[in-house]
Amino acid sequence: MLKMFKLSKILETVLYVDNFAATEKFYTEVLGLSGKNGNFAVGEGMLLLFEASKAVKQKSPPPHGATGPGHMAFEVPFEEYERWKKFVAEKNIKIEEEIIWDKDAIPVVRSFYFRDPSGNVLEIATPGIWKKLLG
Amino acid sequence: MLKMFKLSKILETVLYVDNFAATEKFYTEVLGLSGKNGNFAVGEGMLLLFEASKAVKQKSPPPHGATGPGHMAFEVPFEEYERWKKFVAEKNIKIEEEIIWDKDAIPVVRSFYFRDPSGNVLEIATPGIWKKLLG
Numbered sequence: 001m002l003k004m005f006k007l008s009k010i011l012e013t014v015l016y017v018d019n020f021a022a023t024e025k026f027y028t029e030v031l032g033l034s035g036k037n038g039n040f041a042v043g044e045g046m047l048l049l050f051e052a053s054k055a056v057k058q059k060s061p062p063p064h065g066a067t068g069p070g071h072m073a074f075e076v077p078f079e080e081y082e083r084w085k086k087f088v089a090e091k092n093i094k095i096e097e098e099i100i101w102d103k104d105a106i107p108v109v110r111s112f113y114f115r116d117p118s119g120n121v122l123e124i125a126t127p128g129i130w131k132k133l134l135g
Numbered sequence: 136m137l138k139m140f141k142l143s144k145i146l147e148t149v150l151y152v153d154n155f156a157a158t159e160k161f162y163t164e165v166l167g168l169s170g171k172n173g174n175f176a177v178g179e180g181m182l183l184l185f186e187a188s189k190a191v192k193q194k195s196p197p198p199h200g201a202t203g204p205g206h207m208a209f210e211v212p213f214e215e216y217e218r219w220k221k222f223v224a225e226k227n228i229k230i231e232e233e234i235i236w237d238k239d240a241i242p243v244v245r246s247f248y249f250r251d252p253s254g255n256v257l258e259i260a261t262p263g264i265w266k267k268l269l270g
Contacts, residue, residue, distance in 0.1 A: 007167070008211055010209060011208040012206070014206045041269065044144065045144070055206075061256070062250075064203075064256040068191070
């Protein structure tokens with residue numbers, strides 16, 4: 001790389017949904033995100049929900065659209081992780097798995113997985129997961 | 136919403152690729168991202184490349200995997216936007232479209248679109264796009 005400039009951040013993260021209304025409601029009411037038309041501000045970036053069947057037909061911006069379960073992860077502060085796990089479970093959303101990524105870390109570095117109403121695999125993680133993995 | 140806690144940021148953004156080696160090379164050598172095994176650190180988050188054919192078969196973490204072109208956007212500082220557009224074009228990557236999102240803003244708020252070797256639609260944007268759209 002000769003260039004000294006770099007991409008500063010991820011501005012937009014996309015998930016495709018097949019039930020737009022229910023999935024948008026899920027992100028708003030369960031996960032507490034704010035936004036409109038399926039466009040949610042999270043931290044310094046945006047989570048965008050698209051219906052693939054519509055996005056593949058658009059002329060502008062260039063068409064895109066994937067089918068099948070996608071994946072993304074959110075981060076929460078260590079002290080709020082357990083509250084999130086409890087909160088999601090109380091909403092009768094199945095927690096499919098919890099992974100301890102670094103059992104020696106204090107606090108323990110971990111994440112749990114569940115799905116949105118369109119089947120996308122969501123993850124809520126403590127800080128520190130990639131510190132060890134990228135090592 | 137009764138809860139007073141919130142998701143602090145997007146930790147992981149995922150794209151599915153059908154040509155892992157070429158696509159990883161593209162993100163490393165053209166876009167200048169650093170990471171390993173298709174896991175790139177960008178700003179405060181991570182961009183993860185997955186082969187859907189493998190990810191749908193995994194037992195842990197929960198399986199996921201989508202087919203068809205996905206989409207994501209990166210942000211760059213205003214002063215580096217033109218250099219990025221020139222740089223991408225010089226790599227013989229087709230710029231499919233450029234959109235002026237706010238022509239009255241100073242500097243102009245805009246983004247351009249191109250594809251990675253797996254067909255995912257990528258966007259490089261100046262700051263400010265969502266300021267107007269979210270109102």
